[in-house]
Amino acid sequence: MRILLVNPRGYCAGVKMAIKGLELALQRFGAPLYVYHQIVHNTYLVEHFSARGVVFVDHLQDVPVGATLMYSAHGVSPRIRQEAQARELNVIDTTCPLVTKVHGEAVRYARKGYTLVLVGHRGHDEVVGIMGEAPGTIHLVQSVDDVATLDVGKPNRIAYLTQTTLSVADKQDIEMALQQRFPHIEQPRTDDICYATHNRQQAVRKLAPEAQLAIIIGSQNSSNSRRLADVAQSLGTPARMIDGPEELQRHWFDTVGTVLLTSGASVPENLVDETLSWLQQHFDAIIEEQSIKQETQYFHVPPQLRHPRERTSPPSAVDRPDPEKAALP
Ligand code: SF4
Numbered sequence: 001m002r003i004l005l006v007n008p009r010g011y012c013a014g015v016k017m018a019i020k021g022l023e024l025a026l027q028r029f030g031a032p033l034y035v036y037h038q039i040v041h042n043t044y045l046v047e048h049f050s051a052r053g054v055v056f057v058d059h060l061q062d063v064p065v066g067a068t069l070m071y072s073a074h075g076v077s078p079r080i081r082q083e084a085q086a087r088e089l090n091v092i093d094t095t096c097p098l099v100t101k102v103h104g105e106a107v108r109y110a111r112k113g114y115t116l117v118l119v120g121h122r123g124h125d126e127v128v129g130i131m132g133e134a135p136g137t138i139h140l141v142q143s144v145d146d147v148a149t150l151d152v153g154k155p156n157r158i159a160y161l162t163q164t165t166l167s168v169a170d171k172q173d174i175e176m177a178l179q180q181r182f183p184h185i186e187q188p189r190t191d192d193i194c195y196a197t198h199n200r201q202q203a204v205r206k207l208a209p210e211a212q213l214a215i216i217i218g219s220q221n222s223s224n225s226r227r228l229a230d231v232a233q234s235l236g237t238p239a240r241m242i243d244g245p246e247e248l249q250r251h252w253f254d255t256v257g258t259v260l261l262t263s264g265a266s267v268p269e270n271l272v273d274e275t276l277s278w279l280q281q282h283f284d285a286i287i288e289e290q291s292i293k294q295e296t297q298y299f300h301v302p303p304q305l306r307h308p309r310e311r312t313s314p315p316s317a318v319d320r321p322d323p324e325k326a327a328l329p
Contacts, residue, residue, distance in 0.1 A: 006262035012196030013297035014096025040266035041222040074125035077132020110134035115155035120163030147177040159186040165224040203292040211260035218264030225264025
C-alpha cells in the first residue's frame with residue numbers, strides 16, 4: 001500500500017502559538033491554570049493538558065476570582081473580556097492574530113453603521129466571539145439557502161466577513177449568492193479564510209484524486225479538519241476522520257491501493273507518526289510525502305509570556321495585529 005503523506009498538514013502558526021503559550025503559562029503560573037473553552041479543538045491535546053492541571057471552562061463563574069485565565073486560539077467576545085475584568089482575572093490572550101483580524105473588521109464596520117453578514121458555523125467558538133463584537137448588527141449565514149432568506153431589509157451599507165476555517169469552495173458559493181442579492185455588498189481587503197485553511201484544503205484537493213481513501217486526523221469539533229474531509233469527499237475520495245490511530249480499522253483498507261493521510265491545523269505531529277507506524281505495521285505501507293506549499297508564518301506568544309529580552313523588542317510584521325487597525329476600506 002502507498003501512503004500519500006500531505007504537506008502542509010498539522011499545526012498552523014496560530015495553534016503553535018497557543019500551545020507554546022499554554023506550556024509557558026503552566027511553567028510560570030503552575031496548575032490549576034484555567035482556559036476559556038478548549039485551547040484548540042483537539043481531543044488529544046485537551047486530555048493531555050487536563051492531566052497536567054489545566055482546567056477548561058465554558059463559564060467564567062467556574063474560574064476563581066483573581067486566577068489566571070487563557071483565552072483559546074478561537075478568541076472571545078467583549079462580554080467575556082468584561083466578565084474576566086470584573087472577576088479580576090489575570091488574562092493571557094492566545095487568540096490567533098488572524099481571528100483578531102476578523103474581530104477588528106467587525107468592530108470597524110459596525111462603527112461605520114454597516115449591516116454585517118458573517119459566513120460561518122453557528123455555535124463555533126470563533127463565530128460566537130466575532131458576533132459578540134456587534135450584537136444585533138451581525139447576521140449569520142451558513143449556506144446559500146440562508147442568503148435567500150436573510151432578513152436585513154434594504155441596507156444602505158452592507159459588508160460580509162467569514163470564519164477563518166471555512167471550506168473555500170462553500171465560501172465562494174455563498175459569496176456569489178450574497179453578491180447577487182446585494183450587488184453593493186463590501187468585503188474585507190484580505191480574505192478572512194486563513195492561509196493554513198487555504199493551504200491544507202488546496203493540498204487535499206490536489207492529491208485526493210490519486211487515493212482511494214483519505215484519512216484525516218482531527219477531532220469532530222475541529223472545523224478546519226472537517227473541511228479537509230469535505231474536500232476529499234467532494235472529489236469522490238471517501239474520507240474517514242480519526243482522533244488517533246486507535247480508531248483505525250483494518251477492513252477500511254481492503255480494496256485500497258493508495259491512502260491520502262493528512263491532519264488538521266490543531267493536530268500534533270506525534271498522532272501522524274503513530275498513524276503511519278500503524279499503517280506500516282499492518283500493510284507494509286510505503287510512505288510518499290508530497291509537499292504542495294512551504295509555510296513560514298510565525299506568531300509570537302502574548303507579551304507577558306515572552307522572555308524579558310523579547311518583551312522589549314519591537315513587534316514584528318507577524319506580531320498580533322491591533323483590532324482597531326485591521327485593514328478595512
Ligand atoms: S487555523 Fe488559521 S485562524 Fe485558526 S488558529 Fe490556525 S492560523 Fe489561526
